[in-house]
Amino acid sequence: MDRKKDNLINKEIERQFNIIIDKAKDVVTQDELKQKLFKSISENKPLKIKLGIDLTAPDVHLGHTVVLNKLKEFQDLGHIAILILGDYTTRVGDPSGRTKVRPILSIEEIKKNAETFRNQVFRILDPDKTELVNNSEWLEPMKLEDVINITSRYTLARLLERNDFSYRFKNNIPISIMEILYPLMQAYDSVVIKADIELGGTDQTFNLLTGRDMQREFNQEPQVIITFPLLVGTDGIEKMSKSLGNYIGITEEKDIMFAKIMSISDDVMFDYFKLISNFTYSKIEELERNVSEGKVNPGDVKRKLARNIVNIYQGKNSGEEAERIFNTKFKIGFFDKELINEISRPFKLKPEMFKNGKIWLIKLLNEVGYARSNSEARRLVEQKGIKLDNDILSNVDLELGIDELRGKILQRGKREYIKFV
RNA sequence: GGGGGAGUUCCCGAGUGGUCAAAGGGAACGGACUGUAAAUCCGUUGGUGUUUACCUUCAGAGGUUCGAAUCCUCUCUCCCCCA
Numbered sequence: 136m137d138r139k140k141d142n143l144i145n146k147e148i149e150r151q152f153n154i155i156i157d158k159a160k161d162v163v164t165q166d167e168l169k170q171k172l173f174k175s176i177s178e179n180k181p182l183k184i185k186l187g188i189d190l191t192a193p194d195v196h197l198g199h200t201v202v203l204n205k206l207k208e209f210q211d212l213g214h215i216a217i218l219i220l221g222d223y224t225t226r227v228g229d230p231s232g233r234t235k236v237r238p239i240l241s242i243e244e245i246k247k248n249a250e251t252f253r254n255q256v257f258r259i260l261d262p263d264k265t266e267l268v269n270n271s272e273w274l275e276p277m278k279l280e281d282v283i284n285i286t287s288r289y290t291l292a293r294l295l296e297r298n299d300f301s302y303r304f305k306n307n308i309p310i311s312i313m314e315i316l317y318p319l320m321q322a323y324d325s326v327v328i329k330a331d332i333e334l335g336g337t338d339q340t341f342n343l344l345t346g347r348d349m350q351r352e353f354n355q356e357p358q359v360i361i362t363f364p365l366l367v368g369t370d371g372i373e374k375m376s377k378s379l380g381n382y383i384g385i386t387e388e389k390d391i392m393f394a395k396i397m398s399i400s401d402d403v404m405f406d407y408f409k410l411i412s413n414f415t416y417s418k419i420e421e422l423e424r425n426v427s428e429g430k431v432n433p434g435d436v437k438r439k440l441a442r443n444i445v446n447i448y449q450g451k452n453s454g455e456e457a458e459r460i461f462n463t464k465f466k467i468g469f470f471d472k473e474l475i476n477e478i479s480r481p482f483k484l485k486p487e488m489f490k491n492g493k494i495w496l497i498k499l500l501n502e503v504g505y506a507r508s509n510s511e512a513r514r515l516v517e518q519k520g521i522k523l524d525n526d527i528l529s530n531v532d533l534e535l536g537i538d539e540l541r542g543k544i545l546q547r548g549k550r551e552y553i554k555f556v
Numbered sequence: 557g558g559g560g561g562a563g564u565u566c567c568c569g570a571g572u573g574g575u576c577a578a579a580g581g582g583a584a585c586g587g588a589c590u591g592u593a594a595a596u597c598c599g600u601u602g603g604u605g606u607u608u609a610c611c612u613u614c615a616g617a618g619g620u621u622c623g624a625a626u627c628c629u630c631u632c633u634c635c636c637c638c639a
Contacts, residue, residue, distance in 0.1 A: 371594075398593045434591030495605070511585090514600060518586040532605080548586060550593080 148172045151212050158410060160337050161362045168359045171331050182214045185330035187321060190225040192377030193251035194384040198366040201410050202334050203259045205363065210264040217328050220249050223271035224320050255386055258448065273327050274320055285323055288352040297341050318342045322349035330358045337362045366410055371400040389449045393457035396441040401433045404440060412443045479544055479552030484537055493534040505547045515547065522546040
């Protein structure tokens with residue numbers, strides 16, 4: 136009888152374990168994870184899964200989704216997701232990977248970012264199974280005495296084990312004391328919420344490990360840490376992040392999202408497949424093989440990826456819709472007036488813009504926001520970057536009447552359209 | 557506390573009396589090309605409807621000079637070294 140029960144428990148541990156470590160880069164430690172699962176399953180007590188969020192930028196992007204999706208999987212397994220918004224820690228700034236001191240964000244900015252983030256994150260997580268907390272809740276009221284209590288449990292030498300700190304230290308690049316506090320504050324979050332497991336990107340390994348140490352110092356069972364590969368950004372080199380401008384936000388316009396995915400290099404395309412798409416591993420392998428054997432056009436495979444991801448975040452069939460817009464907007468020599476008409480921004484012509492019924496082209500370009508000065512507008516025209524209903528306008532002195540404009544489409548460059556109404 | 561260095565156009569950075577609206581790179585924008593908003597190549601990148609001109613710009617305020625990003629004085633900001 137007991138044997139049968141044990142068997143069931145072991146099976147369940149195995150099942151959860153496999154789901155949990157899927158896509159993970161590192162688990163510290165696997166044995167501890169199994170023990171925690173055993174306890175959770177046999178005592179029917181859900182585990183507390185911590186994920187800390189930095190609020191330097193508001194938007195949830197595809198890079199975040201790797202770990203957010205994992206948190207969702209934990210929720211589906213019946214565990215408790217604790218999302219810690221680092222509204223206080225962000226005032227300090229995570230030094231991870233930084234080679235210089237970060238600029239400090241104002242409290243207002245952080246508040247705004249938190250608001251946006253909260254709205255977006257529930258596109259992925261189940262709001263009913265998520266505990267959302269701000270770490271200012273416990274960090275703000277601290278007294279110096281409390282800070283001393285925490286800092287006395289850690290040493291400079293241990294902090295200097297970190298690459299980013301030791302690099303800066305050796306090269307005489309400033310490290311503020313504030314930054315040193317960051318990993319400690321972050322680690323203390325784990326103590327406060329009594330985390331069983333903490334998730335994060337591989338760049339967070341040190342911070343997460345500090346959480347383990349800190350919990351031990353406070354006589355808690357140390358959390359298991361699970362790190363995940365960082366998704367490379369659209370530049371194909373750096374990790375995806377807002378500050379590097381190489382990110383794809385999950386709430387971006389579908390065609391922009393589609394286009395951004397199409398812009399990633401072929402080398403990183405399969406990282407995207409593996410980390411953030413809905414394709415099965417066997418399907419991905421097949422696609423990968425086909426591409427490397429030259430059987431298929433990599434562009435077509437990337438389109439599959441783009442459609443899939445857009446569908447996940449923008450709703451059913453949005454991928455196909457996005458692709459249609461993409462084709463018109465970004466394919467060369469493809470002027471589908473009907474579709475452009477649909478996607479171009481309307482601009483209302485006002486009579487007061489016209490003098491004697493005419494407007495100077497250069498002036499018009501300023502009015503619609505295509506240029507910020509006459510010089511800039513003139514350059515655009517001279518460089519043949521301006522088209523009216525697909526005809527190049529190259530005369531800088533051109534004057535246009537209101538009837539010559541109404542209903543027509545003004546285009547700047549390859550993919551900016553305005554429809555005059 | 558003492559000594560030294562730096563602040564240049566969106567960013568990095570060259571420029572130490574006129575030839576400077578200021579090299580070069582990055583970024584951005586336009587064009588060509590491409591399966592791709594990748595790569596590559598070419599062009600543009602303070603402003604002004606009279607564009608071989610004029611105006612504004614080289615941390616800030618004054619000054620020297622026919623003439624200053626460049627020299628002098630003070631102020632502000634940042635960094636480094638020694639203690």
